[in-house]
Amino acid sequence: MKTITTIVTSAALGxxxxxxxxxxxxxxxxxxxxxxxxxxxxxAYFLPKRSWQAIMADLPNHFGEDASLPDADRAExxxxxxxxxxxxxxxxxxxxxxxxxxxxxxxxxxxxxxxHEHGNRVKNRVAKDPAIGxxxxxxxxxxxxxxxxxxxx
Amino acid sequence: xxxxxxxxxxxxxxxxxxxxxxxxxxxxxxxxxxxxAAGTTLSAQRGQAFFTGTHSGGKPDSPSCxxxxxxxxxxxxxxxxxKPIDPMAVSVTRDRFTDPEKVAKWFKxxxxxxxxxxxxxxxxxxxxxxxxSL
Numbered sequence: 001m002k003t004i005t006t007i008v009t010s011a012a013l014g015x016x017x018x019x020x021x022x023x024x025x026x027x028x029x030x031x032x033x034x035x036x037x038x039x040x041x042x043x044a045y046f047l048p049k050r051s052w053q054a055i056m057a058d059l060p061n062h063f064g065e066d067a068s069l070p071d072a073d074r075a076e077x078x079x080x081x082x083x084x085x086x087x088x089x090x091x092x093x094x095x096x097x098x099x100x101x102x103x104x105x106x107x108x109x110x111x112x113x114x115x116h117e118h119g120n121r122v123k124n125r126v127a128k129d130p131a132i133g134x135x136x137x138x139x140x141x142x143x144x145x146x147x148x149x150x151x152x153x
Numbered sequence: 154x155x156x157x158x159x160x161x162x163x164x165x166x167x168x169x170x171x172x173x174x175x176x177x178x179x180x181x182x183x184x185x186x187x188x189x190a191a192g193t194t195l196s197a198q199r200g201q202a203f204f205t206g207t208h209s210g211g212k213p214d215s216p217s218c219x220x221x222x223x224x225x226x227x228x229x230x231x232x233x234x235x236k237p238i239d240p241m242a243v244s245v246t247r248d249r250f251t252d253p254e255k256v257a258k259w260f261k262x263x264x265x266x267x268x269x270x271x272x273x274x275x276x277x278x279x280x281x282x283x284x285x286s287l
Contacts, residue, residue: 064233065212065214065215065266068262069258132235133235136235
């Protein structure tokens with residue numbers, strides 16, 4: 001009896017979670033594919049929801065390029081990024097607390113922790129090596145950047 | 154049967170005119186459709202001039218297709234962030250221009266970035282004719 005209840009409960013839970021989970025997986029795949037056509041698919045937790053919304057609302061003017069997408073794809077990617085943003089599920093990391101609510105940070109590379117950790121030594125290295133290209137090319141130095149591993153420097 | 158033969162003949166004629174040497178049915182169709190929409194003979198030479206030339210009207214950081222794709226189509230390019238882009242020459246990157254949605258998406262974006270407008274069917278057809286001949 002207990003087994004049956006467990007099975008039924010698991011099946012029901014499975015049904016409840018399978019939908020959103022599948023959608024999240026699809027959103028993740030689409031986000032990786034589209035963003036990484038030009039740059040690392042920066043992890044969603046690097047920016048708060050309001051930043052992702054602003055970025056996804058102006059793709060035709062994306063940091064000096066037109067990166068427009070069909071609206072369905074655009075919406076799916078925005079939903080995925082919002083769900084994983086720095087302020088997801090009521091979180092509020094300290095670096096984010098220091099930014100006023102009415103300020104919308106647009107560049108990860110301009111966040112105070114980022115500029116603090118990437119001082120002149122890193123800036124010179126980027127400037128000297130054309131193969132790196134720009135400070136936004138995380139994977140040039142952080143080999144695990146695509147998987148969210150940045151502690152190798 | 155006759156229709157198919159005619160279609161093949163027309164397509165080959167267009168391809169010979171455009172010097173596309175690396176045949177692929179999907180790519181050939183994309184170029185044939187552009188040729189039809191353009192209503193003129195496509196020109197690899199015009200395509201090269203357009204692609205490697207400097208334009209105005211677009212975004213300041215990308216005045217040319219060569220900004221990212223370089224001028225040597227057999228070499229990899231790089232995005233402005235520094236991520237490599239596979240070479241555009243079809244002889245080097247075999248699956249280039251075989252997915253019509255991908256081709257349309259990037260023409261729309263990149264022409265807008267470089268020229269501040271969409272590229273015409275003639276411009277697109279010229280470019281693909283050139284890149285397919287390399």
